[in-house]
Amino acid sequence: MSALAINATAPIDYTEMEQVSAHLVFPELFEPSTVMLKRRKHRHPDCIASNPMYIPESENAKLALVWLMAPHQLLSLGLQGHTGTGKTELALYLADKLNLPTYIVKVHARMNPQDLEGSYVLDVENNQTVTRKEYGPAAKAYINGGILLLDEFDKASGELTSAMHLLVEGKPWPLEMFKETITKHPQCFVIGTANTYGTGHDERYITSNQMDQAFLSRFMWIETVYPNVIQESKILEKFAPRLPLHLRNDIIKLANAFRDAALGVNRDGDIEDPIQCIFSTRVVVAWAYYIQAFGVFRTLRKSLDSVFLKSVSPEDAEIVNDIVSKVFGDDIDKTLKDLLAKK
Ligand SMILES: Nc1ncnc2c1ncn2[C@@H]1O[C@H](COP(=O)(O)OP(=O)(O)O)[C@@H](O)[C@H]1O
Ligand SMILES: [Mg+2]
Structure with missing residues (x-):
């Protein structure tokens, strides 16, 4: 086999990082300068192209970058703001530019913990029906690394919030469905978006639920506002x-x-x-x-x-x-x- 053929089949190490000019990656945020940042070198198939029309608000985007670039995420990142202030777009923009695979969990009131974990699915292999383990988006992010976007997580029920506790803390996460415990990949970043700070009973956001302080205190909060x-x-x-x-x-x-x-x-x-x-x-x-x-x-x-x-x-x-x-x-x-x- 030629050297070329061997290279072509070598698996890509998606966690490999490269140093790049901050201006090249984020021309909207950084002037040409010597400022460098680290990002993943190879684009994973689970990366999602962001909205080309999106223009980031500089201060919030930079604060979120500080959080992403820190050697340890002591807290998860919470983006709070009214509807349409660009919370989801900001998370997707940063993930895309940094080549981070992105796993979106669209949280709603009837969602249960299994929706985060995954389930067994039936599949056909060699004309035989087989049962396959299919991890949910949150478990995939936890195992492989990338951005786990818990979108509109203030819509979660109490039961789901409890299940998310371990996740947002980065603790080992027992998947009930598969009877296994997964640990958080060092490059897994958990971002939650919410219309409220978990106060519940909001006239404008009637499906937002009350969330306990212990959960909310596990986030570093950035407030998004309408653009000037x-x-x-x-x-x-x-x-x-x-x-x-x-x-x-x-x-x-x-x-x-x-x-x-x-x-x-x-x-x-x-x-x-x-x-x-x-x-x-x-x-x-x-x-x-x-x-x-x-x-x-x-x-x-x-x-x-x-x-x-x-x-x-x-x-x-x-x-x-x-x-x-x-x-x-x-x-x-x-x-x-x-x-x-x-x-
Ligand atoms: N900074 C922005 N630049 C360009 N478009 C924006 C911006 N902020 C919001 N939008 C527009 O508003 C829509 C809603 O943004 P989104 O991030 O989904 O809001 P939120 O998650 O806060 O409800 C986007 O799809 C986009 O069309
Ligand atoms: Mg949104």
């Missing part, structure tokens, strides 16, 4: 460069007027009679997309109706319509064609 005007303008410019600037600016103005009415001008919830609906960056981006997709002969109201207004509760409807009129005036009933003609 400059940041959101950059996001929209990247996402919808063909929409006229005045329209992009008005979309952002509207988003912030809604956030003022929902969360207060300081976004700290200090507001009387807040509206419950939230105009997140998710909606901003979706609206810009559908304005274009609906075509030049449809009005702005038509697409706004579809991406947002239809989901507003009757209690919020009047205030919401007032805010739309205040920001857009007559333009909301104009077609994209008319708005493109506007200087």
Whole structure:
């Protein structure tokens, strides 16, 4: 056998690390400089490409990197913030750039511990039915290393939270299903995202559950917030460069007027009679997309109706319509064609 053939079949050591310029990996976060960071040299098949339209918020992304680069994760990383503030995107962005395989667990109230562990599945091998062990995403991350993203983990039931205790602490984890105990890979990073700090009873996030302090104290928390005007303008410019600037600016103005009415001008919830609906960056981006997709002969109201207004509760409807009129005036009933003609 030739040397080449031997090399071609040699298994790849996915845990091998390389030193790379921080600017090369994260041009949005680091100026060209001598700052270096470590990342996995080879891309594992379980890596997930991140959203090319995502623009990270510098401070939070750097704090999360500090956590990822530390020799030991004394705590898991908790990303807390309102819906659509980019929690999931931040985790996926960092994982992708660092070539870390990513295992997403979309947590919900009816999920049980076995969903984290895995189960036996039936398979056919040589025309014979066999039983195969299939690890769940959390167990895979624990065994192989990579990012374990416990997405929206404040939706977990009490039973599931107890099962996650060991995981977020990095302790040996007994898998009931397989009667085996797995230990945490040194390159396994556990990140949880949540709308609340586990307070439960949140009017806006009614499916969020109360979580015990012991669990919550096992996280290092980073709070994600809606982007400021400059940041959101950059996001929209990247996402919808063909929409006229005045329209992009008005979309952002509207988003912030809604956030003022929902969360207060300081976004700290200090507001009387807040509206419950939230105009997140998710909606901003979706609206810009559908304005274009609906075509030049449809009005702005038509697409706004579809991406947002239809989901507003009757209690919020009047205030919401007032805010739309205040920001857009007559333009909301104009077609994209008319708005493109506007200087
Ligand atoms: N910083 C950002 N840059 C670009 N798009 C963003 C950003 N933050 C949020 N978005 C948009 O909003 C959507 C929702 O973000 P996501 O991370 O899923 O929010 P969360 O997990 O906080 O609810 C994304 O899919 C993306 O379209
Ligand atoms: Mg999310």
